[in-house]
Amino acid sequence: MPPLPDDPIDALLTAHGLRRTQAVRQVLRWLLAHPDISYTHAQLRLALQDAAAQGLDRVTLYRLIDRLTQVGLLLCRVDVNRVRRYQAMPASVQAIPHFECRSCQKDSPLAGALKASSRDLERAARTAIETLQALGYTGLSMDVAVRGICRECATGAQ
Ligand SMILES: [Zn+2]
Secondary structure, three states: OOOOOOHHHHHHHOOOOOOOOOHHHHHHHHHHOOOOOOEOOOHHHHHHHOOOOOOOHHHHHHHHHHHHOOOOOEEEEEEOOOOOOEEEEEEHOOOOOOOEEEOOOOOOOOOHHHHHHHHHHHHHHHHHHHHHHHHOOOOOOOOOOOEEHHHHHHHHHO
């Protein structure tokens, strides 16, 4: 086992087989620090120019973003204007709270029923996964399930 890098960003890059260059660190650090924002290429370039004195040239930035997306560290979405937007891969994608009914065996997402608590659960799951990733764990996924009897079964209103 090679010694784990101290920096969680370096740990992530190593875990995904990426070279730890200054530029890629900068990009990933920024996106992880702003996990709820999805950026276009241009917006990200602007943000990074403000954040750090050393401006990345456009081609290098595009390549880095592609690479980070390929290895699953970034999520790429196409917006209504068909522009690609990138954000740090939300670990919550793997941990949507859901409910399993012991009576009818139905499995349903809980976001609607839980409202804000659902976001809290997802956030907690994301934090836990990111913490483990930083420690060198890979291939993580998490299951947030609540088990019991659903409302329909409980009231016999099927
Ligand atoms: Zn049920």
